[in-house]
Amino acid sequence: MASAATEREINKWRLWGVNRLLETNTSLVLVHEKTGKPPTLDLVKSIYYKDDEEAENLLEEAKSSLRDMDMKWVILGACDFLTSCPLRTSKDYDNVLLRRSDVFRTFGKTESQGMKLYIEASEALSRFRKIRDLNNLPISHFTKEYLPTDLMEYQSSTRKIESTTKDSPPMVQIDMTTSSDVFGLDNEPSNETRSAPRIPQTLFELIKHTSYKDYKASRQGWDDEHKLEEMEDEDMRYLVVKLSNGRLPETEKQWTKDSELDHSIIGFLSFMITQEEDENVVYIYEIHISDHFRDCGLGRHLFKMVEHIGKATGMDKSMLTVFKRNTYARQWYTSRGYEEDEISPRPRKLRGGRSIEPDYEILSKRLQEQGHKKVKS
Numbered sequence: 001m002a003s004a005a006t007e008r009e010i011n012k013w014r015l016w017g018v019n020r021l022l023e024t025n026t027s028l029v030l031v032h033e034k035t036g037k038p039p040t041l042d043l044v045k046s047i048y049y050k051d052d053e054e055a056e057n058l059l060e061e062a063k064s065s066l067r068d069m070d071m072k073w074v075i076l077g078a079c080d081f082l083t084s085c086p087l088r089t090s091k092d093y094d095n096v097l098l099r100r101s102d103v104f105r106t107f108g109k110t111e112s113q114g115m116k117l118y119i120e121a122s123e124a125l126s127r128f129r130k131i132r133d134l135n136n137l138p139i140s141h142f143t144k145e146y147l148p149t150d151l152m153e154y155q156s157s158t159r160k161i162e163s164t165t166k167d168s169p170p171m172v173q174i175d176m177t178t179s180s181d182v183f184g185l186d187n188e189p190s191n192e193t194r195s196a197p198r199i200p201q202t203l204f205e206l207i208k209h210t211s212y213k214d215y216k217a218s219r220q221g222w223d224d225e226h227k228l229e230e231m232e233d234e235d236m237r238y239l240v241v242k243l244s245n246g247r248l249p250e251t252e253k254q255w256t257k258d259s260e261l262d263h264s265i266i267g268f269l270s271f272m273i274t275q276e277e278d279e280n281v282v283y284i285y286e287i288h289i290s291d292h293f294r295d296c297g298l299g300r301h302l303f304k305m306v307e308h309i310g311k312a313t314g315m316d317k318s319m320l321t322v323f324k325r326n327t328y329a330r331q332w333y334t335s336r337g338y339e340e341d342e343i344s345p346r347p348r349k350l351r352g353g354r355s356i357e358p359d360y361e362i363l364s365k366r367l368q369e370q371g372h373k374k375v376k377s
């Protein structure tokens, strides 16, 4: 707690929270309400931090964020802090902004408005924490909790799948795994993990095989590095479809030029438990089924799995992005109940009256009866 002298000093300042609410909930500094400048190092140290280095880091962070945002506002990055904040009076809700993700919400001018928004902000924070907690769960717990085992096997008697083997009936198994498992990021090299690179390469080649042309034709283009970076995102989860007693037919091996690839993989879906705007969503990043195995119900089954996970984890909706030129996939998604989402990009009007059509769209499907109420600014 600050001393009386420091409190007087604080009155010249307003609280400023750096957007680190997930990690610490404590990254707070003050900015002067008129000048918007951060306080001296000594003031920061005397209020919150004993440690020189920590206080210095905090100030640096605040200064650069202030520059970025050209702000004179009071911002609360960690709304939890409000409960222990020495400035918790009605006037301190004036001109307070909450920074959560990239969303800014203006607090009300009166205490009751401020309090109402504070409660909504706390709810938003708890939704955010939920995402973090789900992503921190070890994959074995996550699977046990949110994916029934019967969904991990796919029973199908389609001729296409059966034709992959003459002997025992082939079995389609679907494993849920993390990006670090797929890419062997946490593993020490060992005999067991030596074959790991085959899996990410196989998934990568499959994406390239099915979607390279769409990327190439789009404004964003195709970039190996960028795609791999996205695939390696630590929160990315994979549902990998494997054929246990069968093999990709020869005709399929054209996309798997490299004989080192894993030929038991016949498709996959990748997704992330995340937030879009104000809502908790399961975001489907990729879905690709190898040519030979399309129209066997595998895509439908993968969607059933991911939507089950979305519902079981309490996500508001399931979302995805699709290139507009991929009319087949767009129709397929529509037939699964996906509709254009409100955040899908709209055509951009140019000065001459011409408009630029976005080359992709964002589709979504609501998973819960009622989403949470949005905070109105």
Ligand SMILES: CC(C)(COP(=O)(O)OP(=O)(O)OC[C@H]1O[C@@H](n2cnc3c(N)ncnc32)[C@H](O)[C@@H]1OP(=O)(O)O)[C@@H](O)C(=O)NCCC(=O)NCCS
Pocket: 210, 211, 286, 287, 288, 289, 290, 293, 294, 295, 296, 297, 298, 299, 300, 301, 321, 322, 323, 326, 328, 329, 331, 332, 333, 335
């Ligand atoms: C889109 C894709 C994932 C679909 O997977 P799939 O395993 O072939 O699809 P399924 O066999 O599960 O689909 C079966 C259902 O879709 C229906 N369907 C098939 N083609 C369809 C189409 N063009 N439009 C609408 N419905 C279609 C089938 O009639 C069937 O309907 P039902 O569930 O009512 O019986 C697959 O075609 C694919 O990998 N495409 C290439 C990669 C790609 O474009 N991915 C999307 C990137 S955004």
